[in-house]
Amino acid sequence: MRSTFHSLETSKRALFTQQAALQTTGHNIANANTAGYSRQTVNMQATRPIEAVGMTHSTAPGQLGTGVEFTSITRIRESFLDSQYRSNSQDQGKWSIQADTLQKLEAIFNEPNETGIRTLVDKYWKSWSDLAQDPENITGRKILRENTLALVDAINLSSKQLVNLEQDLTSNLDVKATQINTMLENVSKLNKEISRISAYGDNPNDLKDQRDLLVDQLSKIVNITVTDTDQGYEINMGGTNLVAGQDYNPVDSAGLQGAYGTDLNSGEVYGMITSRDVYVRDYQRQLDTLANSLANGQFTVTIPAGSVLPDGITLNGVTYNGASRTLSTPLTVPVNGINELHTMGYTLQNPPTAGVPFFVSSNGGPITAATIRLNSIIADSPDAIATSMRTIGTPEKVVPGNNTLALLMANLKDTKMNFVSPDGSTPVIGNGTIDDYYRSVIGQLGVQSQDAKRQISNQDAILAQVDSRRQSVSGVSLDEEMSNLIKFQHAYNAAARVMTSVDELLDKVINGMGVVGR
Amino acid sequence: MTIRVTSGMIHNQLIRNLNNNYNRMSATQEQIETGRKINRASDDPVGITYALRYRSELSMNDQYQRNITTATSSVDHVDTVLNQINELLQRAKELAVRGISDSSSKEAREAIGKELDGIFKQAVTLGNDQVNGKYTFNGQLTTTQPYDTTTAGTTDTDEASILLPLAPGVEIQTNISGNSVFGASTDADNVFTVFKELRDAMNSNDSNAARSAMERLDTRFNTFLGIRSEVGARANRIEMLDNRNQDLNQSLNGLIAKTEDTDIAQAIMNLQRDENVYQASLSVGSKIIQPSLVDYLR
Numbered sequence: 001m002r003s004t005f006h007s008l009e010t011s012k013r014a015l016f017t018q019q020a021a022l023q024t025t026g027h028n029i030a031n032a033n034t035a036g037y038s039r040q041t042v043n044m045q046a047t048r049p050i051e052a053v054g055m056t057h058s059t060a061p062g063q064l065g066t067g068v069e070f071t072s073i074t075r076i077r078e079s080f081l082d083s084q085y086r087s088n089s090q091d092q093g094k095w096s097i098q099a100d101t102l103q104k105l106e107a108i109f110n111e112p113n114e115t116g117i118r119t120l121v122d123k124y125w126k127s128w129s130d131l132a133q134d135p136e137n138i139t140g141r142k143i144l145r146e147n148t149l150a151l152v153d154a155i156n157l158s159s160k161q162l163v164n165l166e167q168d169l170t171s172n173l174d175v176k177a178t179q180i181n182t183m184l185e186n187v188s189k190l191n192k193e194i195s196r197i198s199a200y201g202d203n204p205n206d207l208k209d210q211r212d213l214l215v216d217q218l219s220k221i222v223n224i225t226v227t228d229t230d231q232g233y234e235i236n237m238g239g240t241n242l243v244a245g246q247d248y249n250p251v252d253s254a255g256l257q258g259a260y261g262t263d264l265n266s267g268e269v270y271g272m273i274t275s276r277d278v279y280v281r282d283y284q285r286q287l288d289t290l291a292n293s294l295a296n297g298q299f300t301v302t303i304p305a306g307s308v309l310p311d312g313i314t315l316n317g318v319t320y321n322g323a324s325r326t327l328s329t330p331l332t333v334p335v336n337g338i339n340e341l342h343t344m345g346y347t348l349q350n351p352p353t354a355g356v357p358f359f360v361s362s363n364g365g366p367i368t369a370a371t372i373r374l375n376s377i378i379a380d381s382p383d384a385i386a387t388s389m390r391t392i393g394t395p396e397k398v399v400p401g402n403n404t405l406a407l408l409m410a411n412l413k414d415t416k417m418n419f420v421s422p423d424g425s426t427p428v429i430g431n432g433t434i435d436d437y438y439r440s441v442i443g444q445l446g447v448q449s450q451d452a453k454r455q456i457s458n459q460d461a462i463l464a465q466v467d468s469r470r471q472s473v474s475g476v477s478l479d480e481e482m483s484n485l486i487k488f489q490h491a492y493n494a495a496a497r498v499m500t501s502v503d504e505l506l507d508k509v510i511n512g513m514g515v516v517g518r
Numbered sequence: 519m520t521i522r523v524t525s526g527m528i529h530n531q532l533i534r535n536l537n538n539n540y541n542r543m544s545a546t547q548e549q550i551e552t553g554r555k556i557n558r559a560s561d562d563p564v565g566i567t568y569a570l571r572y573r574s575e576l577s578m579n580d581q582y583q584r585n586i587t588t589a590t591s592s593v594d595h596v597d598t599v600l601n602q603i604n605e606l607l608q609r610a611k612e613l614a615v616r617g618i619s620d621s622s623s624k625e626a627r628e629a630i631g632k633e634l635d636g637i638f639k640q641a642v643t644l645g646n647d648q649v650n651g652k653y654t655f656n657g658q659l660t661t662t663q664p665y666d667t668t669t670a671g672t673t674d675t676d677e678a679s680i681l682l683p684l685a686p687g688v689e690i691q692t693n694i695s696g697n698s699v700f701g702a703s704t705d706a707d708n709v710f711t712v713f714k715e716l717r718d719a720m721n722s723n724d725s726n727a728a729r730s731a732m733e734r735l736d737t738r739f740n741t742f743l744g745i746r747s748e749v750g751a752r753a754n755r756i757e758m759l760d761n762r763n764q765d766l767n768q769s770l771n772g773l774i775a776k777t778e779d780t781d782i783a784q785a786i787m788n789l790q791r792d793e794n795v796y797q798a799s800l801s802v803g804s805k806i807i808q809p810s811l812v813d814y815l816r
Contacts, residue, residue: 032526106558112569112778122577129581133588133682136652136660306678390658390678399678401652401660407681407689413578414686435574439567446563453560464534468527475524482811 002050002064004509007502013067014495017044020070021488028476029485036213038075038474039481040205045071075205079228081470082212086219086226088466090266092459093220097271099452101169101279106449108161109283111442117158118438120151125413131387132406136348141382148374152359155291159369162284169276173253176221176269183218184235184248187211191232192246222256223266238263279448286441287369289421294434295359295367296337297417301408303331307389309344310354338412345386345405346398355386355405366422525810532803539799543792549780550789556778565777572774578686579767585682586760592649592692593753599647599654600746603699603709606644607739610637610713614732617720624723631720638713642670645696645710655696664696671711672703684759690752698745707738 003009021042031037049063110116127144134140190211197204211233215226218235224242227234231245240263242249256264260273303309307327309320315333335341339357346352358378361371378384389404391397412434419427419437429440549555556562556569616622617630645655645665652660657676664675675696681689701708712735719728 102560103558106560109559111559112554112556112566112573118570118574119577122574126577126581129585129683133585134650137650392659392676399658399676401656401658401680402678403658403680407683410683435571439570442559442570443563443567446559446561446566449558449560450563464530468531469521471524471527471530472522475522475526477522477524479525479811480522482815486815 004506006050006064006066007505008499010065010067011495011499011502013047013069014498015492017042017068017070018488018492018495020073022485022492024073025481025484025488029478029481032476032478032481034209036209036216037476038077038205038209038212039476040073040075042070043072043074044068072203073205074203075208075474077212077474078470081466081473082216083226085216085463085466085470086224088459088463089216089219090223090270092456092463093268094266094271094274095452095456095459097268098275098279099449099456101165101271101275102445102449102452104165105162105279105283105445108158108165109442109445115154117151117154118435118442120147120154121434121438122413123147124151125410128406128412129410131385132403132410135387135403135406136400138382141385141387144385145374145378145382148358149379152372152374155287155369155372159284159287159291162280162287163370166276166280166284169272169280170253173256173269173272176272177251177253177256180218180221180242180269181248181250183214183221184243184250187214187218187233187235187243188246188248190214191243195230195232195245219267221268222264223270238265283441283445284369285421285423285425286427286437288423289419289427290434290437290441291369291372292367292422293337293417293419293427293437295339295357295372297419297434298334298336299412299415299417300332300334301341301415303327303333303344303389303408304404305330307331307404308391309389310346310352313344313354315344337417338409341405341408341412342386345389346391347386348383348388348398348400350397352391352396352398353384356384368422525807528806532799532806535799536796536803539792539796543789543796546785546789546792550782550785553780553782554778555780555785569774569778572770572777576767576770576774579763579770582684582763583760583767586684586756586763589682589684589690589692589756590753590760593749593756595649596654596692596694597746597749597753599644600699600742600749603641603644604742604746606637606641607709607735607742610634610716611732611735611739613637613720614716614728614735617716618725618728618732620725622725627720627723631717634713634717634720638670638710638717639667641700641709641713642667645670645700654693655699657693657695665700665710671708671714674703684756685763688759690756690759694745694749699742701738701741707734707741709738712738 021044024040024042028039045068047066047069049065051063111118113119124144124147127140127147131140131144190207194204194207194211197207215224215233215235218224222237225236227236229245233243234241234245235243238259240249240259242251256269257273260270260277264270264273305327309315309325309327311321311325313320315331315335335344339359342355342358345355347355356375356377358375359367360373360375361367362373363371365371373379375384387404387406388398388400388402390399390402392399414433416431416433416436418431419429421427427437429437432440548557556565559566613630613633617627622630642665646663647654653662653664655675656662656664657678658680659676660680662676665673677695677697679691679695680693682692683689700710712731715731716728716735719725719731
């Protein structure tokens with residue numbers, strides 16, 4: 001036997017439930033542009049039908065419906081797409097940092113350009129050639145000095161920029177570690193909150209969205225795997241546990257660098273360490289090799305007959321002094337760089353003075369891109385540039401019109417040499433001209449940067465596609481919400497109408513009945 | 519099941535596409551603005567290695583061109599001086615012929631002797647010729663005066679050559695030594711010695727001595743003509759190198775243009791196309807983004 005007011009209760013339930021649906025629709029619309037938000041639906045279910053209460057089973061047919069209730073509000077999300085998104089996001093993070101670094105490297109080398117190192121190297125050779133035209137003249141020496149200063153300045157500056165880039169990347173690692181820790185802490189807090197609410201049987205949808213968004217962001221920074229456990233998300237980076245339930249294990253930049261190549265194998269942090277240790281340091285090394293080889297690279301020269309070697313010089317194991325110093329036949333000897341070649345000739349000064357090493361290191365150590373300088377003796381007095389390889393008379397005097405050394409220097413542009421890196425490691429190419437070497441550096445940089453650009457554009461496209469599929473499932477469609485709004489509103493209206501009709505019905509029963517003859 | 523499309527997806531896609539279009543447009547624009555299709559190494563890693571080499575070669579060619587200019591002016595100058603020496607030798611020859619003639623009187627010979635003395639001094643002056651403060655005929659001892667009037671016939675000049683690189687691996691001598699032009703101190707036909715002897719013979723009215731000196735003047739003249747033609751040949755060779763260098767310059771410029779330069783016509787066409795696509799995507803975007811059911815439900 002049903003109650004008189006049964007229908008009122010049924011209508012009330014309908015009103016409440018449709019209102020909840022309307023409210024959720026409003027929530028969806030409100031969050032249409034919220035990052036990481038997944039649309040929510042109210043799951044409705046017919047309430048338990050009435051079994052007539054009584055001593056005996058009612059003979060009334062069927063079971064009487066009692067209306068509607070909502071059992072849960074759930075978010076619509078596909079975890080498979082989440083894991084796909086995250087595994088692509090880490091590669092995207094890695095390549096975006098690497099592409100960015102390579103672009104910065106391109107900007108540092110800045111080729112092709114009229115003020116780049118290549119142009120300055122050219123000017124340096126040209127100055128020697130100019131000097132050969134007029135070796136007696138001081139003007140050519142001053143021009144050579146200025147062009148050499150410009151060249152070493154450019155090499156020093158590039159080296160400094162590389163060091164700055166390396167330092168930036170290192171300090172960014174600290175920033176990223178802090179960022180990771182904040183995220184880990186938040187995920188662990190959300191884990192706690194989510195499990196607390198879930199214990200009541202409720203769905204903390206919005207908190208879960210926030211947690212997933214955090215994990216999405218984290219996946220761009222480091223490679224992570226996420227497991228949904230009873231305690232919440234467990235997050236691992238390779239074999240390193242980052243979050244377990246309500247606890248998290250903070251990272252630091254030293255730990256991340258220690259995990260590089262093992263547990264850490266993708267993401268922005270990986271890209272940063274690769275950028276620094278593989279790219280930036282490699283170009284620093286190559287630039288060092290260029291600088292050192294300019295000063296000390298090994299090559300062979302032929303000194304023409306008639307040249308007079310400086311007293312006491314040892315070439316190829318033979319020490320020249322006295323009369324043996326004047327070469328009767330051309331002498332072909334291996335030479336260690338411009339520095340040694342420069343000591344084989346004479347400056348303009350009298351009595352004959354052999355040249356000093358052309359380039360020096362600013363700190364007395366090996367010559368690197370950072371330390372290469374023009375010898376201050378030459379910088380202070382361009383007379384100290386050696387161009388002549390001949391002396392005459394007693395007392396000996398330099399023949400200023402002899403341009404042998406200047407010619408040998410100018411010819412080095414086309415001379416193949418053995419490159420020597422200051423730290424003793426093997427240079428990328430062993431034998432070539434300075435120009436060849438520099439070109440190979442730029443070519444390598446171009447290929448790497450082009451590759452990184454291609455990778456990043458691929459990863460962007462893949463990530464966009466996965467994200468699009470995710471949006472397709474979880475994203476809020478305003479059209480859909482609007483039609484839902486109408487649907488729920490109509491249901492609400494209709495339920496209200498039912499209540500009105502029950503009201504009238506009861507009015508009839510209460511106020512209109514049993515008044516016959518009154 | 520058909521894929522569910524949400525406004526967020528459309529929005530993201532639109533932004534992505536607009537971004538791509540914009541990037542492409544900016545790349546084309548950069549090519550037009552700089553006039554170069556290689557603006558950084560990654561634009562064309564292979565191309566840039568060629569571009570850098572062509573630029574280096576062009577720059578070095580420029581240097582060779584300067585060296586050629588210097589060499590040309592040196593050789594031209596030497597030629598001018600040799601021409602003057604040629605005139606002196608010819609004049610001396612004329613005077614000698616006249617002087618040895620039996621019909622010449624003592625006075626006439628003395629007059630010839632005077633002129634020959636002038637010629638001798640002029641020869642010494644030419645032997646000490648300088649360009650840019652450098653002595654032309656003293657080999658590499660460009661700062662040392664080779665001759666003076668008292669010792670001219672007994673001094674030797676420096677024989678060393680001054681070389682200039684005029685092409686890769688090609689070095690050309692730009693000077694010529696006094697010894698080869700005027701004769702070494704040991705040569706019997708040393709110009710200065712011969713001129714002096716001739717002068718002295720004329721002054722002392724000794725036609726036999728004058729005849730002997732004149733014979734040596736003849737051998738010197740022949741040697742001298744050989745030297746002149748050598749200088750002429752050298753000038754020709756430099757001129758050839760000059761032409762070749764200019765041709766090379768032109769072809770290098772062509773190669774650089776081909777490797778590095780933007781094909782402006784094509785780039786502008788591309789830019790136009792990119793602009794059209796961009797405009798179209800903007801206008802389509804504005805149509806897609808705006809309306810939703812919200813706009814129609816009242």
